[in-house]
Amino acid sequence: MSDNASPPAPLVLLTRPRAASERFATMLRAEFGPMQIAILPLMEIVPLVTTLDLEDVAALIFTSAAGVEVFADLTGDRNLPAWCVGDRTAQAAREAGLKAMSAGGDAAALVALMADARPLGRLLHLHGAHTRGDVAEGLNKAGLRAEGRAIYDQRRISPGPAFTAALAHDGPIVVPLFSPRSARLFAEAADPVGANLRPVTISAAARDALPDRLARTATLAAAPDAEAMMQAVGALISPQTPA
Incomplete structure (x- = not known):
């Protein structure tokens, strides 16, 4: 490489389930223009149930777009309101035909919103097998009647040669x-761990799950949502772009 050659362009490596990774890639390119993105999922969404009993349920609770998508495949019922953790999940719920309300934040914000609104009746949180923060427990402590049910798993996918090649960027x-x-x-x-990895984490808990070497170099998103994650990624791939 000559002294005047440009440094290698950054690569954005997306490891979420494919549908979620493709949505985030679309967001990034719409906001920041063309870029190198590798979609190499380390998880896939696998439904855990084949039917869904909604008898006596007054409202649904979703903390992920994946939960909405699995719900939509399980039933044609679109009559129940949906309380959603954030805007992306609420958008997915509306696209599925549900009337959705967004807490615009994390699980704690969702519990606070619902505790203030005091929805009546049985509330059903449809979530994945791996979830943080017991929303139903928080709502029950606030005097509401809620329960949770895992309807999908995020099953691990072993990395393949393409993943190894991406790490050699x-x-x-x-x-x-x-x-x-x-x-x-x-x-x-x-x-x-390679020296050129630049993690961007949605929360301090996600950062703390990394080994020390990666955690020390991780960028923490300003808020626990896709928009803040997008801006944090954008700041790393194009430092002159305001975050």
Whole structure:
């Protein structure tokens, strides 16, 4: 490489389930323009149930777009309101035909919103097998009547040759990590850790799930949502772009 050659462009490595990774890639390119993105999932969504009993349920609770998508495949019932953790999950619920309300934040914000609104009747939280923060427990402590049910799993996918090739990228490798579990799976798959990895974590819990060497270099998103993650990634791939 000559002295005047440009440094290698960053690579954004997306390891979430494919549908979620493709949505995030679309968001990034719409906001920041063309970029190198590798979609190499380390998890896949697998339904855990084949039917869903909604008898006596007054409202649904979702803390992920994946939960909405699995729900929509299980039943044609669209008559129940949906309380959603954030805007992306609420958007998925509306696209599925549900009337959705967004807490615009994390599980704690969702519990606070619902505790203030005091919805009546049986509330059903449809979530994945791996979840942080017991929303139903928080709502019950607030005097509401809620229960949770795992309707899908995020099953681990073993990394293949394409993943190994991505880790050999010459430039910075920006890795958005949306949960503590995704952080742990990435750290295991990327071991030994390369010097050019640039993790971006959605929460302090996700950052703390990384080994020390990665945690020290991780960028923490300003808020626990996709928009803040997008801006944090954008700041790393194009430092002149305001975050």
